[in-house]
Amino acid sequence: MEAPLMHLALVGTPNSGKTSLFNALTGSRQKVANYPGVTVERKEGAFVTPNGRQISLLDLPGTYSLRGRSPDEEITRDVVLGRASGEPLPDLVLCVADSTNLRLTIRLLLELKSTGRPLALVLNMFDIATRRGVSVDVARLSEALGVPVVTSIAVRKGGTADLVRLTDEILAREELSERKNLWRPLTVAELRATQREADRIIAATVSLPARPDTWTARIDAVVLHPVAGLLILLAILFVMFQAVFAWAQPLMQLLSSAFDSLRDFVHETLPAGLLQSFLQNGVISGVGSVIVFLPQIIIIFLFILLLEDFGYMARAAFLMDRIMGGAGLHGRAFIPLLSSFACAIPGIMATRVIDNRRDRLTTILIAPLMTCSARIPVYTLIISAFIPPKLIWGWINLQGLVMFGLYAAGIVSALGVSFLIKFFIWRDYQPAPFMLELPDYKMPRLRSIAIGVSNRAKMFLQRAGTTIFSMMVMIWFLASFPQPPAGAEGPAINYSLAAMIGKAFEPLLAPVGFNWQIAVALIPGMAAREVAVAALGTVYAIEGGKEAAEQIGQMLATKWSLATALSLLAWYIFAPQCASTLAVIRRETGSSKWMVATFAYMLALAYLASLATYSIAASLGLG
Amino acid sequence: MSENKNARPHQPLGLAKRGYSGVIQSLSAGGAASTLNDVELESRLMELGFVEGARVEVLHEGIVGRDPIAVRVENVTIAVRRREAMAIIVA
Numbered sequence: 001m002e003a004p005l006m007h008l009a010l011v012g013t014p015n016s017g018k019t020s021l022f023n024a025l026t027g028s029r030q031k032v033a034n035y036p037g038v039t040v041e042r043k044e045g046a047f048v049t050p051n052g053r054q055i056s057l058l059d060l061p062g063t064y065s066l067r068g069r070s071p072d073e074e075i076t077r078d079v080v081l082g083r084a085s086g087e088p089l090p091d092l093v094l095c096v097a098d099s100t101n102l103r104l105t106i107r108l109l110l111e112l113k114s115t116g117r118p119l120a121l122v123l124n125m126f127d128i129a130t131r132r133g134v135s136v137d138v139a140r141l142s143e144a145l146g147v148p149v150v151t152s153i154a155v156r157k158g159g160t161a162d163l164v165r166l167t168d169e170i171l172a173r174e175e176l177s178e179r180k181n182l183w184r185p186l187t188v189a190e191l192r193a194t195q196r197e198a199d200r201i202i203a204a205t206v207s208l209p210a211r212p213d214t215w216t217a218r219i220d221a222v223v224l225h226p227v228a229g230l231l232i233l234l235a236i237l238f239v240m241f242q243a244v245f246a247w248a249q250p251l252m253q254l255l256s257s258a259f260d261s262l263r264d265f266v267h268e269t270l271p272a273g274l275l276q277s278f279l280q281n282g283v284i285s286g287v288g289s290v291i292v293f294l295p296q297i298i299i300i301f302l303f304i305l306l307l308e309d310f311g312y313m314a315r316a317a318f319l320m321d322r323i324m325g326g327a328g329l330h331g332r333a334f335i336p337l338l339s340s341f342a343c344a345i346p347g348i349m350a351t352r353v354i355d356n357r358r359d360r361l362t363t364i365l366i367a368p369l370m371t372c373s374a375r376i377p378v379y380t381l382i383i384s385a386f387i388p389p390k391l392i393w394g395w396i397n398l399q400g401l402v403m404f405g406l407y408a409a410g411i412v413s414a415l416g417v418s419f420l421i422k423f424f425i426w427r428d429y430q431p432a433p434f435m436l437e438l439p440d441y442k443m444p445r446l447r448s449i450a451i452g453v454s455n456r457a458k459m460f461l462q463r464a465g466t467t468i469f470s471m472m473v474m475i476w477f478l479a480s481f482p483q484p485p486a487g488a489e490g491p492a493i494n495y496s497l498a499a500m501i502g503k504a505f506e507p508l509l510a511p512v513g514f515n516w517q518i519a520v521a522l523i524p525g526m527a528a529r530e531v532a533v534a535a536l537g538t539v540y541a542i543e544g545g546k547e548a549a550e551q552i553g554q555m556l557a558t559k560w561s562l563a564t565a566l567s568l569l570a571w572y573i574f575a576p577q578c579a580s581t582l583a584v585i586r587r588e589t590g591s592s593k594w595m596v597a598t599f600a601y602m603l604a605l606a607y608l609a610s611l612a613t614y615s616i617a618a619s620l621g622l623g
Numbered sequence: 624m625s626e627n628k629n630a631r632p633h634q635p636l637g638l639a640k641r642g643y644s645g646v647i648q649s650l651s652a653g654g655a656a657s658t659l660n661d662v663e664l665e666s667r668l669m670e671l672g673f674v675e676g677a678r679v680e681v682l683h684e685g686i687v688g689r690d691p692i693a694v695r696v697e698n699v700t701i702a703v704r705r706r707e708a709m710a711i712i713v714a
Contacts, residue, residue, distance in 0.1 A: 064670040069663075101699050103672050188662055191669040199674075208698060216700075217682075224683040224693060318702045322687035331691070331702075356658070433657055433664070433707045434691055435671060438700040 005054045006171055007088045009079055011112065012096035013104050014062035015311075015439035017124040019043075020448045021096055021154040022059040025164075032455060041349070042075075051168045058090070064104055066111055067185055071352050080115055081181060092170055093117045094163075099129035099136065099151070100440060102206060106198035109145065111186065116179035119147045120170060122163055126151040128442070133209035141205040155445045216440040220315070229319050236312075240303045241407055242400045244296050244376065251295035259288035274480070282476030285537045287469055293377045293530065294457060300342050300373055301456045302449065309444035313338070314436055321434050327415040328422025330354050331434040333363040337414070340370035341407075342456070344581045347372075348588055362421050364588060365598055368581050369414040369574065371407045374529040378572050379406055381533050385553035386565040402569075409573050413605065475535045479520070498539065512571070512610035513564040513618070529578055563617035570613035576602035630714070636679060636694065637709035644680035645713040647673060655710035664710055671703075672696045673711050 012018040023030075026045025043059040060079055061072035068074035075084060082089035095112055097105035102123075109121055123129070123136060142149040150166045153159030186194065223229050263284045270276040307313055313335050321331025329337075332354050340347030347367045354360040371379075383399050390398050478498040485495070501523060502516030509519050521535035537552045540559070556565070576582075576599045586595040633648055637655070650668060652661035659667070673679075673696060682700060683693035691704045 065666075067666065067670075103697055103699060104670070107670075186666075188665045188669065191666055192674055195669055195672065195674045196676075199676075220683060220693070220700075226684070226686040230686060314702070318683075318691060318693060319686065321691050321702075321704070322685050326687070433659055433667070434702065434704045435667060435707065436702045437671065438693055438702055440700075 005056055006091045007056050007058070008092050008094060008167070009058045009060050009090035010094050010096055011060050011076060011080065011108070012062055013064050013098075013108060013437075015314075015437055016062065016096045016098045016105060017154055018059060018062060018096045020309075020445060021122065021124055021152065021160070022057065023448045023451050024154040024160050026057055028451065028454075030451070030455070047164075049164050049168045049171075051172075053168060053171060055167070058087075064108060065186070065191075066108075066115075066183065080112065080117060081183065090117060092167065093119050094122050094167075095119060096122045096124050098439075099123040099126045100132055100134055102136075102202055103195075103198060106145070106202060107191075107195045109147070110194045110198055111183070113145075113147065114181075114183040116181045116183075118170060120166060121145060121147055121149045123149060123151045124154055125442075127153045127156065127159075135207050137205045141201070144201045144205055155448070216311075219441055220438075223312070223315055224318065229315075233316055233319055236307070237407075238404065240300070241404050242397070243303070244299050244403075246397065246400065248295035248299055252292050255292045255294070256288075259284055259292070262288070277480065278473075278476060281479075282472055283469070285534070287465075287472055287534065291461070293373070293380070294460065296376050296380075297342070297373045297460050298453055298457055300376075301453050304339060304342055305449050305452045306444050309442065309449060311439045311441045314438050317434075317436055318438060324415075327418045328362060329366075329415075329418050330356070330359040330363070332436065333359065336363055337367060337370055340367040340372060343372050343374065344368045344370065344578065345584050348581070348584050351588070361589060361594065362418050364585055365421065365594065365601075366414040366418050368576070368578065368585075368598060368602060369410050369417065371410045371573070372529070372578075374578065375406075375572050375575070377530040377533040379403060379569065381536075381553055382556070382565050382569055385557040386560075386562055406569060406573060413573065417601070417605075472534055475520075475539070479539055511614070512607065513561070513567040513614035514571075514610075515560075515564070517559075518564075518568060529572070529575060562622040563614050566617050566622070567610045567614035570609040571606045574602050574606035574609055576606065633712050633714045635709040636681075636692075636711040636713045637705040637707070639681050639692075639708075639713065641681050641684045641689070641692075643713075644678070647675050647677045647679060647711055648714050649675060649712045650710055651712055652710045654712070655707055657707050657710065659707075664707060668707070668710060671701050672699055673701075679711070679713060 010018050010022055022043065022045060025047050027047075029047065030043060030045040032041060032043050041061075045057045045059070047055050047057065049055060058079065060076040063073040063076045065073075066077045066080065068077040078084035079087050079090065080093060093112060093115075095105065095109045097109075105121075109119070112119055121141075123138070126136075129136070136151075138149050138151060148166055148170060150163050152163045223232055263280050266276060266279045266284065270279065307316075316338070317331045317334040320334045324331060324333060333351070336347045336350035336354070338347075339350050344367045347370065348364050351360045351363045351367070354363060383402050387399050387402050392398055392401065475498070478501070479496050481496060483495070498520045499516060502518075502520035505519040505523075506514075506516045509522075514522075517536065517539050520539055521532045533552070536556070540552060540555050560568075582595050582599060585598055586592050589595070631645065635654060636647075639645075650665050650673065652659075652664040655664060657664050677696050680695040681692050682695050685691045689705075691702050692708060693700055693702050694708070
């Protein structure tokens with residue numbers, strides 16, 4: 001007989017190692033989605049216990065209490081209390097603690113006990129605690145708390161064996177431990193009392209080393225130093241962008257030549273005609289020119305996840321808090337804004353950690369100004385076509401420097417916009433408190449990072465396979481139909497719908513130096529910024545005929561002036577084209593007002609920046 | 624307790640310098656010009672482990688105006704702005 005599916009939920013404070021435990025238990029058997037109605041990430045995984053029980057495991061957002069003061073924390077509370085719509089009441093709640101830091105988790109656990117759910121405490125990272133001289137009397141702790149306690153080492157093979165075994169035992173006698181839900185929000189006095197109770201239990205069952213983690217203290221002495229810390233932060237960002245540009249090159253060339261040979265293969269095997277043109281110019285040129293950027297996306301997410309797992313992200317927020325405060329931003333906005341370098345969508349979703357509505361709105365409005373990875377294809381293409389790869393002072397790559405400059409321009413304008421919002425819209429505004437745990441540093445675990453990076457890469461490829469692919473088909477259609485009349489002169493695309501649309505916009509875009517081909521590319525770029533590159537590829541590949549196999553970049557270098565190229569780079573610092581970002585803004589702010597505001601201000605900035613760049617470059621004789 | 628010869632003057636943590644170490648005597652949100660109301664501020668501070676009797680040490684200070692501060696509370700490090708730390712009375 002097959003045992004019924006059991007629902008388990010992981011609850012814990014932020015930094016308790018909950019996610020690495022989740023990864024260790026479920027491996028690649030994960031589903032990442034959103035809770036209905038809110039944009040809180042819902043992570044569910046599955047595993048099977050030694051007794052053959054099917055387990056569905058939910059990784060709930062980290063929280064210090066069940067008060068639910070942000071949408072994330074409300075989800076955790078509602079699931080544990082069985083109030084979340086569509087979520088089953090968990091059969092067992094696993095409260096995860098960092099064994100080196102039990103105080104806050106034990107208090108949370110005492111609060112969780114009042115919910116009446118079957119409960120177990122998982123002492124995670126037990127190896128680190130042992131190494132640091134923390135010793136826990138597990139049996140006495142379990143007795144004092146009145147719940148089963150188990151140790152685990154999420155990052156080691158077999159480190160969760162005890163936990164899985166205990167799960168079996170508890171589920172076997174599950175009906176015995178379920179009690180009535182008596183939870184209600186705690187008053188200050190009750191909070192104080194539970195923390196005192198937690199401290200009393202810890203004093204009786206845990207012996208702590210005299211000295212805290214010396215490595216963390218040593219690293220922090222440098223990393224949080226007022227001068228050295230800021231220099232290190234800048235250096236990390238600089239290395240990150242050099243890496244995105246330089247390390248990804250060999251892989252990108254490999255991918256690019258693979259697509260080239262595929263295109264040649266299609267060109268040679270299929271007879272000339274619509275099908276050949278569709279596969280060669282629509283599908284392979286279009287989708288291929290976007291997929292080529294996968295290595296860069298992987299590298300940027302690799303950096304972000306490594307820094308997060310290492311524990312550096314919270315330090316960066318600490319260093320940036322007052323600096324960002326000067327621009328009207330909350331220190332916690334640093335992490336969402338840094339994530340926006342990968343993509344504004346997770347960045348905007350990550351603003352949920354900011355609980356003050358105004359701070360959150362400001363962050364959402366400027367997040368799309370952070371240079372997201374979708375801009376990288378556009379930047380890379382134009383930079384490699386127009387900026388020579390020479391070295392300055394023997395070690396700085398000029399292309400990398402321009403890239404860095406574009407990122408810096410995005411950051412500076414974001415701070416400027418935030419300052420203006422604070423100054424003009426919310427004059428009476430007072431900064432919200434900044435309170436953040438600075439976790440001990442931990443060696444990032446490759447497996448966990450690999451799962452995170454591969455989830456992101458999958459999402460990117462899915463987008464390339466769906467949104468971008470359908471856009472490319474549309475562009476190819478617009479650029480191919482109607483077909484030129486018999487005996488017509490010039491490239492066929494000049495007779496197409498695309499040319500008509502592009503030419504209609506041309507007068508508007510002429511002052512910023514854009515030709516109608518760019519105008520054509522900007523329109524489908526609404527779906528996603530990187531589509532613009534693919535669209536240019538399609539437009540020029542079709543126009544070029546035989547030159548289709550040539551690199552788009554080389555083509556552009558012959559078609560555009562340097563002033564036009566620089567103007568397009570300036571446009572893309574601000575470019576509001578990203579339908580998904582705008583949709584997320586609407587969903588997160590709950591109104592179209594902020595979506596329209598974002599689109600309008602970014603469009604205005606993009607136009608002004610391009611106008612200024614083009615005029616200056618043209619007056620310098622680069623037009 | 625002023626008769627106790629070991630007694631140290633009570634002061635808000637928000638005024639403590641880097642390297643200061645002491646014990647939390649009380650929480651008094653009224654003393655902090657925080658944007659949070661008193662109950663909310665005290666609740667949050669407690670959830671992060673700032674309760675009476677806890678040992679605290681100021682480990683690091685921020686770049687601008689020595690703010691925020693990184694405080695070791697027992698064996699956890701919490702970053703908090705001085706404005707909110709004014710609610711924590713230490714000695």
